[in-house]
Amino acid sequence: MTAYSPQQTAAISLVSPMLPFRAEILSVQPEAPLVSTYWMRFLDPELRTSYQFKPGQFNMLSIPGMGEAAISISSDSNDHQRVGHTVRFVGNVTNAISRLKAGDVIGVRGPFGTSWPLEDHHGKDIFIAAGGIGLPPLRPILYQVMAQRNNFGRVVVIYGARTPDDLQFTREYKAWEEAGIELIITVDRGDEKWTGLVGVVPLMFYRLRMDPRKSVVYTCGPEIMIRFVIFEALARRITPDQIYVSMERNMRCGLGLCGHCQLGPYFVCKDGPVFTYEQLQPYFNVEDL
Amino acid sequence: MCDQTDDKTELIDALQTIPWFHELAPDHFNRLIELSCLQDLETGQELFREGDKEDCLFIVLEGRVAIEMRVPGRGKVRIYTAEPMDIVGWSSITPVVRQRTAGARAVLPSRVVCLNAQKLYNACEEDHDLGYVVFRRLANVVASRLLTTRLQLLDMFAHPAAKEG
Ligand SMILES: Cc1cc2nc3c(=O)[nH]c(=O)nc-3n(C[C@H](O)[C@H](O)[C@H](O)COP(=O)(O)OP(=O)(O)OC[C@H]3O[C@@H](n4cnc5c(N)ncnc54)[C@H](O)[C@@H]3O)c2cc1C
Ligand code: FES
Numbered sequence: 001m002t003a004y005s006p007q008q009t010a011a012i013s014l015v016s017p018m019l020p021f022r023a024e025i026l027s028v029q030p031e032a033p034l035v036s037t038y039w040m041r042f043l044d045p046e047l048r049t050s051y052q053f054k055p056g057q058f059n060m061l062s063i064p065g066m067g068e069a070a071i072s073i074s075s076d077s078n079d080h081q082r083v084g085h086t087v088r089f090v091g092n093v094t095n096a097i098s099r100l101k102a103g104d105v106i107g108v109r110g111p112f113g114t115s116w117p118l119e120d121h122h123g124k125d126i127f128i129a130a131g132g133i134g135l136p137p138l139r140p141i142l143y144q145v146m147a148q149r150n151n152f153g154r155v156v157v158i159y160g161a162r163t164p165d166d167l168q169f170t171r172e173y174k175a176w177e178e179a180g181i182e183l184i185i186t187v188d189r190g191d192e193k194w195t196g197l198v199g200v201v202p203l204m205f206y207r208l209r210m211d212p213r214k215s216v217v218y219t220c221g222p223e224i225m226i227r228f229v230i231f232e233a234l235a236r237r238i239t240p241d242q243i244y245v246s247m248e249r250n251m252r253c254g255l256g257l258c259g260h261c262q263l264g265p266y267f268v269c270k271d272g273p274v275f276t277y278e279q280l281q282p283y284f285n286v287e288d289l
Numbered sequence: 290m291c292d293q294t295d296d297k298t299e300l301i302d303a304l305q306t307i308p309w310f311h312e313l314a315p316d317h318f319n320r321l322i323e324l325s326c327l328q329d330l331e332t333g334q335e336l337f338r339e340g341d342k343e344d345c346l347f348i349v350l351e352g353r354v355a356i357e358m359r360v361p362g363r364g365k366v367r368i369y370t371a372e373p374m375d376i377v378g379w380s381s382i383t384p385v386v387r388q389r390t391a392g393a394r395a396v397l398p399s400r401v402v403c404l405n406a407q408k409l410y411n412a413c414e415e416d417h418d419l420g421y422v423v424f425r426r427l428a429n430v431v432a433s434r435l436l437t438t439r440l441q442l443l444d445m446f447a448h449p450a451a452k453e454g
Binding site for chain 1 (some may be wrong): 318333353355356357364365366367368369370372396397433436437440441443445446447448449
């Protein structure tokens with residue numbers, strides 16, 4: 001079991017930073033086909049209460065013998081009882097996670113990385129554009145917005161998924177709307193029952209009136225979607241320093257040591273995952289970067 | 290196609306809410322009034338069906354209209370939704386005479402302007418200044434539809450295993 005110093009607010013051992021802390025799965029909430037949220041709490045009671053993270057940060061989740069995967073924290077940063085991770089089952093580690101159930105134990109290291117700078121954006125209109133598994137890293141923001149709604153201007157969430165069945169957190173949309181968050185939910189293809197929007201996330205910007213002097217854009221999702229969201233934001237005269245992007249790269253150490261997650265001069269684990277487009281601009285369209 | 294009514298006041302008011310109609314010279318605007326009418330749709334009501342003759346171009350004023358295609362084994366697939374100010378059925382005023390390649394159905398109570406496609410085409414032929422405004426608008430619509438289609442084709446949310454398989 002990993003050594004823990006009582007003052008610590010992170011599950012990162014000062015002695016052996018690659019060693020995970022153990023957490024118990026409290027419950028598993030299916031969100032969509034091949035996507036579930038895992039609610040967990042640290043076995044160490046002190047860490048459980050002292051652990052802190054900021055919206056946009058991620059943990060490394062591990063299964064012994066399988067390895068680790070970077071997974072964003074999708075829960076409320078003010079909830080000290082439990083931590084949520086929403087996982088899409090795509091490979092070795094995430095498929096092993098898919099077999100876990102309440103009562104099982106998982107390894108957690110973190111939190112790592114930069115966060116959405118919500119506290120710098122009081123008074124601004126916040127436009128959140130998310131696609132697929134890009135919504136979980138943005139959900140902690142929605143909890144914060146709901147807790148301090150008056151600190152922000154308009155808060156608009158554009159969220160897209162492949163089909164209606166793939167939409168995540170659907171049971172929460174009503175509460176978000178009731179809290180004064182504008183929701184634009186769209187799918188790439190609808191069935192006969194779907195009466196909502198059909199279309200891609202970037203094109204939903206055509207429906208918006210944005211004041212570039214007081215708007216910021218936060219985006220996370222497939223990189224191709226992010227690219228076109230940036231185009232649409234720039235077309236509405238939002239400046240590159242007001243566009244925030246969460247990037248994904250393969251991770252190993254999470255500590256800025258191994259170089260696995262390099263993106264231009266940056267390490268996504270340490271300098272990101274949240275960057276401004278101003279930072280990324282020179283590297284964004286470079287192939288295979 | 291909808292019936293022509295004598296009272297055009299409602300139609301004129303409606304057309305004045307369409308931003309690009311403000312680019313039209315007054316006589317062009319009047320020309321479009323002559324070949325347009327309003328149509329209200331209830332939820333679920335079809336605007337047109339796959340295979341229908343393309344006789345109208347529509348501009349959605351209120352509500353939401355889904356464009357859908359029948360796919361064997363999958364039923365009707367909704368591939369696009371038109372919202373207020375969107376144009377539906379743009380290919381009806383291209384020179385090639387076609388039949389509708391998709392159906393359109395109101396998924397919310399909706400109101401549309403219906404422009405007689407043949408008359409609109411003729412008006413654009415006769416007066417290229419009008420034609421320029423109309424076709425510039427259509428080029429915009431086609432460009433954004435193409436981008437939508439391209440991004441849909443990329444299937445960017447597909448599960449990695451499905452992409453590989
Ligand atoms: C900062 C950060 C935050 C992240 N947050 C989350 C999160 O909240 N939830 C979540 O489910 N995932 C998240 N990811 C992605 C996750 O870390 C990767 O999907 C990881 O590779 C999964 O590990 P694995 O061992 O299960 O899959 P691997 O064995 O690494 O990959 C299996 C196969 O899937 C492909 N693949 C893996 N991930 C993706 C992907 N995202 N898109 C397309 N193809 C892929 C690989 O190329 C490979 O072919 C995040 C990544 C980063 C960097
Ligand atoms: S994961 Fe090792 S440097 Fe980022």
